[in-house]
Structures are given as C-alpha cells and as structure tokens.
Amino acid sequence: MTDIQKPKMWDYKRHILICTGPRCASDGAAQALLDSLTDKFKAAGLDEGDMRVKRSRVTCFATCSGGPLMCVQPDGTWYYNVTPSNMDRIIEQHLVGGKPVLDLIFHQGPECQHS
Numbered sequence: 001m002t003d004i005q006k007p008k009m010w011d012y013k014r015h016i017l018i019c020t021g022p023r024c025a026s027d028g029a030a031q032a033l034l035d036s037l038t039d040k041f042k043a044a045g046l047d048e049g050d051m052r053v054k055r056s057r058v059t060c061f062a063t064c065s066g067g068p069l070m071c072v073q074p075d076g077t078w079y080y081n082v083t084p085s086n087m088d089r090i091i092e093q094h095l096v097g098g099k100p101v102l103d104l105i106f107h108q109g110p111e112c113q114h115s
Contacts (some may be wrong), residue, residue, distance in 0.1 A: 001080040014095060017071045018082070021060045031057075033068050033087060044091050053095055059083035067107065075100070076109020 009036045020030040037055055061069055066080035070090070077100050079090060087102055094100050100108075100111070 010052065015048060015054040015073045016028055017056050017058050019061045019067060020057045022065040024069050030068035031039045033082060033084065036084065040091055044096055058105040077105055078107035079104045080106040
C-alpha cells in the first residue's frame with residue numbers, strides 16, 4: 001500500500017479563477033491574461049505574504065459570452081470583459097484596495113452584494 005501525502009498549499013487572501021475555454025474568449029486572450037498575472041501580481045505585492053492571490057484556470061463557467069471572464073473568491077465577484085487594462089483596474093481597486101470594480105461585474109454571489 002502506498003502512502004499518499006497530504007498536499008501543501010501556501011496561504012492566500014483571494015483566489016481568482018479565469019475561464020480559458022474557447023467559447024469564452026476564442027482568440028486566446030484569456031490565456032494571455034492568465035500568463036500576464038505573474039508580473040502584475042509581483043508588481044502589486046500580490047505574489048506573497050498576507051495579500052497573496054492564488055490563480056487558477058478553468059475550462060468553462062457555462063456563461064459563454066463577454067469574456068475573458070474571471071471570478072474572485074471568496075468574494076463571489078464575477079467579472080466580464082477582463083482586458084489587460086480592466087485587469088489592471090481589478091488588481092488596483094479590488095485585489096489591493098478591497099473595492100470591486102462595479103462596472104465590470106456581471107454577477108455577485110449572495111454573501112457579498114454591492115450597491
């Protein structure tokens with residue numbers, strides 16, 4: 001019998017999920033956005049410590065328009081049209097500043113409704 005080791009994960013404040021499925025953003029924009037986050041997070045201080053943001057790719061949110069799409073957890077905030085410049089706004093205002101970018105939200109989870 002093989003011993004299975006319990007996985008380890010660094011602590012993080014938020015977890016973002018980016019849809020890289022072909023129907024969300026067929027031109028590869030979502031993957032390019034995901035690839036750009038290492039440098040953007042490092043510059044904003046989101047790559048380590050108390051503000052660390054974990055990021056993951058998903059293949060489908062079943063909301064196949066308006067992409068690239070991104071979800072910020074545990075906030076339950078869903079963004080659309082996450083272009084590079086809109087990502088910069090989300091990083092500065094939401095991930096660093098704690099205030100969601102209201103004009104880019106297409107859905108908000110029940111625990112955190114914003115006016």
